[in-house]
Amino acid sequence: MPVKVLLPTVLQRLTNNEVEVQAEGGTVREVVDDLERRYPGLKERLCDETGRLRRFVNIYVNNEDIRHLANEETPLKEGDEVSVVPSIAGGASPPGAQRE
Amino acid sequence: MSCVRGLRCKECGRDYPIAAVYVCEFCFGPLEVQYNYEQAAQSMTRDAIAARPRNLWRYRELLPLDGEPTDGLQSGFTPFIRAHNLARELGVRDLYIKNDGVNFPTLSYKDRVVPVAIAKAKELGFDTVGCASTGNLANAVAAHGARAGLRRYIFIPTGLEAGKVMGTLVYQPTLVAVEGNYDDVNRLCSEITNKYHWAFVNVNMRPYYTEGAKTYGFEVGEQLGWRAPDNLVCPVAGGTILPKIWKSFHELERLGLIPSVRTRMFAAQAATCAPVVTAVHRGSDIIPPMKPAPLAESVDTSLRIGNPADGPYVVQAVRQSDGWAEMATNEEIIAAMQLLARTEGIWTETAGGTTLAVAKKLIEQGRIRRDETTVICITGNGLKTLEAVRERLGKPIPIAATLAAFEERVLGA
Ligand SMILES: Cc1ncc(COP(=O)(O)O)c(C=O)c1O
Ligand SMILES: [Zn+2]
Numbered sequence: 001m002p003v004k005v006l007l008p009t010v011l012q013r014l015t016n017n018e019v020e021v022q023a024e025g026g027t028v029r030e031v032v033d034d035l036e037r038r039y040p041g042l043k044e045r046l047c048d049e050t051g052r053l054r055r056f057v058n059i060y061v062n063n064e065d066i067r068h069l070a071n072e073e074t075p076l077k078e079g080d081e082v083s084v085v086p087s088i089a090g091g092a093s094p095p096g097a098q099r100e
Numbered sequence: 101m102s103c104v105r106g107l108r109c110k111e112c113g114r115d116y117p118i119a120a121v122y123v124c125e126f127c128f129g130p131l132e133v134q135y136n137y138e139q140a141a142q143s144m145t146r147d148a149i150a151a152r153p154r155n156l157w158r159y160r161e162l163l164p165l166d167g168e169p170t171d172g173l174q175s176g177f178t179p180f181i182r183a184h185n186l187a188r189e190l191g192v193r194d195l196y197i198k199n200d201g202v203n204f205p206t207l208s209y210k211d212r213v214v215p216v217a218i219a220k221a222k223e224l225g226f227d228t229v230g231c232a233s234t235g236n237l238a239n240a241v242a243a244h245g246a247r248a249g250l251r252r253y254i255f256i257p258t259g260l261e262a263g264k265v266m267g268t269l270v271y272q273p274t275l276v277a278v279e280g281n282y283d284d285v286n287r288l289c290s291e292i293t294n295k296y297h298w299a300f301v302n303v304n305m306r307p308y309y310t311e312g313a314k315t316y317g318f319e320v321g322e323q324l325g326w327r328a329p330d331n332l333v334c335p336v337a338g339g340t341i342l343p344k345i346w347k348s349f350h351e352l353e354r355l356g357l358i359p360s361v362r363t364r365m366f367a368a369q370a371a372t373c374a375p376v377v378t379a380v381h382r383g384s385d386i387i388p389p390m391k392p393a394p395l396a397e398s399v400d401t402s403l404r405i406g407n408p409a410d411g412p413y414v415v416q417a418v419r420q421s422d423g424w425a426e427m428a429t430n431e432e433i434i435a436a437m438q439l440l441a442r443t444e445g446i447w448t449e450t451a452g453g454t455t456l457a458v459a460k461k462l463i464e465q466g467r468i469r470r471d472e473t474t475v476i477c478i479t480g481n482g483l484k485t486l487e488a489v490r491e492r493l494g495k496p497i498p499i500a501a502t503l504a505a506f507e508e509r510v511l512g513a
Contacts, residue, residue, distance in 0.1 A: 002126055003325075004116065006291055006294070007294070008123070008124045008290065008294055009121075009293070009294050010121070010124075010128070010306075013125075015174075019294050019295050019468060022144070034193070045125070045126065045128070054126035054128055055111070055127075055128075055129075056123065056124075056127065056129050056130070057128050058407075060287060062282065062494050063280075065407065067388065067389055068389065068391070074373065083287065083291060085287055085290045085291070086123040086128050086290070086408065087128065088122055088123055088130050088290075088303070088306055088409050
């Protein structure tokens with residue numbers, strides 16, 4: 001499932017300064033794994049050791065916060081837009097905490 | 101003479117040089133300005149401060165600028181008044197209002213944070229500034245940016261009060277009304293920041309911008325006769341000002357300018373959008389993003405942020421200080437706006453109504469003790485939210501221009 005991913009400046013060093021990249025996956029989790037294949041090192045920026053999204057990472061699918069959807073399991077369809085935004089632009093939850 | 105050492109990640113402690121960066125590359129945590137306090141203490145004495153101009157740069161050792169400030173020279177140092185009438189009405193002994201509703205030039209606390217962000221943006225070489233705003237910030241960026249000769253892209257949600265929209269447009273920035281609420285605007289501004297080399301005051305300038313909010317607390321400390329209050333009640337939207345006031349008291353203490361801080365910090369939000377209050381009540385550090393109640397059901401729009409950037413730091417300051425958080429209903433907000441006007445002659449906007457309504461509630465709950473010193477943070481001006489009170493104020497008495505009409509219609513003779 002090809003989707004478009006928007007990345008924040010702090011990650012663009014890993015993507016040759018690309019702001020918008022393509023990735024594949026049927027869920028947000030799969031897209032994160034695919035990004036890691038394409039841009040090694042990217043996943044550890046987004047996720048902690050247990051594979052959960054970090055406290056200060058917000059992800060939006062078609063402009064909706066995935067915490068209002070199905071979190072990392074949010075399903076994706078072709079052409080969806082996934083945006084990764086530092087939580088400075090919105091709230092945060094502590095490490096390991098439930099992302100409600 | 102700058103006392104700035106650099107930036108540090110608030111979460112993992114990694115250090116970064118001063119630049120237009122705002123999150124940690126490794127953990128995405130927010131970055132905060134670090135100072136050399138020993139150096140600051142040498143020049144920042146009570147006498148030295150007293151001799152300085154009455155503006156926000158009075159405390160400049162603890163603000164993140166390298167050169168001489170040229171922005172906001174009339175901003176800050178707002179009135180601090182002992183509110184005798186309101187104190188009597190609420191049944192407390194020692195009550196103060198810090199009134200940023202008359203901050204210069206755009207009548208809100210945002211006249212503190214914006215000059216600092218704009219001054220820093222100029223030092224970093226930007227020619228364009230922007231912001232995501234619930235209204236007051238838009239006014240401040242439009243005005244301060246105009247004077248600084250910068251291009252301005254300002255983003256607000258649709259449906260704001262006319263006063264806030266016109267109070268931005270008059271300075272002729274590019275004003276963009278985004279479909280959706282503030283949280284949508286904020287996300288969009290983050291995405292724009294990634295692509296365009298602009299200084300968004302509350303996105304990539306955020307480490308500098310937020311430091312400007314400390315000046316509210318520095319002034320409270322100084323105006324109270326160099327001490328911190330027992331209680332402070334503060335409105336919360338994105339969560340900038342409350343933790344920065346808390347920080348400012350500790351910085352004053354660290355420099356030996358005030359005795360040790362025992363202040364309890366109280367957070368105020370409107371019931372129509374209260375993610376931080378909800379977290380405090382649940383005893384949780386987690387602030388689940390919340391969808392605000394529909395605009396048509398919300399008297400307040402200034403504090404209408406469902407996904408507050410610095411919400412976790414508000415919860416932390418409230419907890420560390422043994423404070424609390426409460427919310428106010430639409431009715432309570434409007435009643436409190438009228439109460440402040442009637443008792444102290446101060447017309448505040450809905451954010452101020454929220455704060456006073458919450459203060460009243462906390463006093464009734466016994467969480468704010470009646471014999472202690474309490475500061476209520478009034479951060480905005482009532483002229484910007486006419487819509488909130490329009491139907492509540494009655495009408496002037498219409499009469500013909502004759503003495504008889506006056507006596508009959510007004511005096512009821
Ligand atoms: C009048 C007024 N007071 C207080 C605030 C609180 O802001 P924050 O919690 O983001 O510092 C705002 C935010 O827009 C405001 O407009
Ligand atoms: Zn970090």
